[in-house]
Amino acid sequence: HQNSLEIANQLESVISTLLTLARCESGETTPKRETISLLPMIHEIWGNYARSAQDRFLEADLPTLEPEVFFSTDPALFHHIAANLISNAVAYAPEKSWVSIRIEAGNLSIANLAPQLTETDLEHLFQRYWRKDDARTGGTHTGLGLSLAQACAELCGLEIVPSLQHGVLTMTIALPTLFKSSHALPTS
Numbered sequence: 001h002q003n004s005l006e007i008a009n010q011l012e013s014v015i016s017t018l019l020t021l022a023r024c025e026s027g028e029t030t031p032k033r034e035t036i037s038l039l040p041m042i043h044e045i046w047g048n049y050a051r052s053a054q055d056r057f058l059e060a061d062l063p064t065l066e067p068e069v070f071f072s073t074d075p076a077l078f079h080h081i082a083a084n085l086i087s088n089a090v091a092y093a094p095e096k097s098w099v100s101i102r103i104e105a106g107n108l109s110i111a112n113l114a115p116q117l118t119e120t121d122l123e124h125l126f127q128r129y130w131r132k133d134d135a136r137t138g139g140t141h142t143g144l145g146l147s148l149a150q151a152c153a154e155l156c157g158l159e160i161v162p163s164l165q166h167g168v169l170t171m172t173i174a175l176p177t178l179f180k181s182s183h184a185l186p187t188s
Helices: 002-026 037-053 075-092 119-124 144-155
Strands: 036-037 059-061 068-073 098-104 107-111 160-165 168-174 180-182
Touching: 036 037, 036 075, 036 119, 037 059, 037 068, 037 075, 068 075, 068 119, 075 098, 075 107, 075 144, 075 168, 144 160
Parallel strands: 059 098
Antiparallel strands: 036 068, 068 180, 098 107, 107 168, 160 168
């Protein structure tokens, strides 16, 4: 029964991802603009993957919660973007390595060791179902997460830029109208 439940849950996840991807690409999804507090969202998403990170002996380098960082975007779409990038970093970083999430100079970046990737792999990262090798075909990942993240980013007017330096994969998103506050939101 447990195996059947896992298969059913994975199928449900694939169908949900494909529907969201189709809605994004067909223009059915209209982004909403809201000011979000970025750090609590990042920490909440990390909380969803912290157990997996611990099971793989990954060290986490997370941004602190002060000062708060705000920017304007669609909260649900941005949640898809950040969750997929963090999920991939946790799933594909080698065991006993690390995942780093930084907010600096108006950018959100998520980095992890990726010794198996090459510079030519970067052009394939956002293709549906692309996987570097057979080792990436098991588990709960379907090869759709980065395609969905990219589609959501495009709807939000954002771009996910992958880079590979010295075996470290970094996914960077420039966050327009980023501002910080230790007290209240600025008035417009």
